[in-house]
Amino acid sequence: MRTMIVTGTGTGVGKTVVTAAVAALAAAGERVVVLKPAQTGIEPGAPGDLADVTRLTGARIATRELARYPEPLAPATAARRSGLPPLRVADVAAAVADIEGSGTDLLLVEGAGGMLVRLNDDGETLADVAAALDAPAPVLVVASAGLGVLNTAALTAEALARRSLTHxxxxxxxxxxxxDLAERTNLADLPTVTGAPLLGVLPAGLGSADPERFLTTARCGLHPVLGGQWVPPLP
Structure with missing residues (x-):
């Protein structure tokens, strides 16, 4: 089983849409599972990020959520305030091992917020999840487009490098x-500041597309490394 961690340079940058896009492309020939270790800001029983993934992919993949906290906060804070058990790296690693035993080809693990957002008050993070797996999983970083992203993307890349994780x-x-000007120039600057390739550009508003249009747009917007046909712009 191949495992990929999907994180972001912050919240609201399109992690769920990118996760769904990678899953939709892979599902054409593989068994795909999307794992959401911690969902925050959603009441029990209400549709969360995984419901969006299911809708966008046309229900062609399996999903699994491990912990849910109603307040829109970091998982550690949300767990503490709710009185619910905090999520631990060992819980995620056990779920990954269970999914691997089910014959899955590709597992996508979508984090909450950024790479170093705390899962619990012991300071465990999504970076610790990536490192704890039997084969440390590569990390796909979802970034915002505009001013300020070069800094947050560079900081994320530095955090991954310090932990010997693959960006x-x-x-x-x-x-x-x-x-705008920043959004255009960032396409060329992101690979420079992160030391990792730009692997796709998905349009704003894609989360409201029907599955057919979503799949077509994902194919046009993601690099062949992620199953698409997108070609990075020339510098």
Whole structure:
């Protein structure tokens, strides 16, 4: 089983849409599972990120959620305030091992927020999850498009490098129809500041697409490394 960690340079950058896009492309020939270790900001029983993944992919993949906290906070804070058990790296590693035993070809693990957001008050993070797996999983970073992303993307890349984790590349999760100067120049600058390739650009608003249009757009917006046909722009 291949495992990929999907994280972001922050919240609201399009992680769920990118996760769904990678899953939709892979599901054409593989068995795909999307694992959401911690869902925050959603009440029990309400549809969360995995419901969006299921809708966008046309229900062609399996999903699994490990912990849910109602307040829109970091998992550690949300767990503490709710009185619910915190999520631990060992819980995620056990779920990954269980999924691997089910014959899955590709497992996508979508984090909450960024790479170093705390899962619990012992300071465990998604980076610790990536490192704890039998074969440390490569990390796909979803970035915002505009001003300020070069700094947050560089900090994420530095955090991965310090932990000897593989930075697979960066995808811009919500690129505007009419980009401004920063959004245009960031396409060339992101690979320079992160030391990892730009692996895709998905348009803003894609999360509301029907499965057919979503699959077509994912194919056009993601690099062949992720199953698509997108070619990075020339410098």
């Amino acid at each position: 697979l590349g960066t995808v811009i999760g919500a690129y505007p129809e009419q980009p």
